[in-house]
Amino acid sequence: MIDFNNKGFFKLKQNPDFAEKVTDLLLDDEHIVDSYKTMRDGVVFTNKRIIAVNVQGITGSKKDFTSLPYKNIVAYSIETSGTFDLDSELEIYFSAIGKVKFEFTGKSSMLEISKIISGYLL
Numbered sequence: 001m002i003d004f005n006n007k008g009f010f011k012l013k014q015n016p017d018f019a020e021k022v023t024d025l026l027l028d029d030e031h032i033v034d035s036y037k038t039m040r041d042g043v044v045f046t047n048k049r050i051i052a053v054n055v056q057g058i059t060g061s062k063k064d065f066t067s068l069p070y071k072n073i074v075a076y077s078i079e080t081s082g083t084f085d086l087d088s089e090l091e092i093y094f095s096a097i098g099k100v101k102f103e104f105t106g107k108s109s110m111l112e113i114s115k116i117i118s119g120y121l122l
Contacts, residue, residue: 012038012104013105031047070119072094076090078113088104092117
């Protein structure tokens with residue numbers, strides 16, 4: 001499982017191509033909302049869950065996939081980017097895990113992701 005306390009892991013930048021890493025894991029009625037990556041690792045948001053991908057090893061052929069279903073979220077907070085501060089943040093509180101924090105740089109779909117999470121919470 002990914003170490004969510006490692007802040008350096010989660011400086012994510014939008015990358016639609018990263019979603020290909022999780023297509024085999026998706027359910028029939030599940031679709032990708034957006035995907036983000038760092039140098040090797042990344043996060044994919046679907047309409048049902050968040051899938052964090054930790055690429056391991058020298059060659060990167062070994063991968064750890066962590067599935068975080070929206071139904072286990074008890075609260076969340078978003079911070080959108082501004083004029084001079086282009087970074088945005090998403091903090092999610094899961095019932096069994098605790099707080100998971102994602103930091104984004106550049107363009108992100110925070111409002112769309114927020115609507116999906118709200119749809120499961122409300």
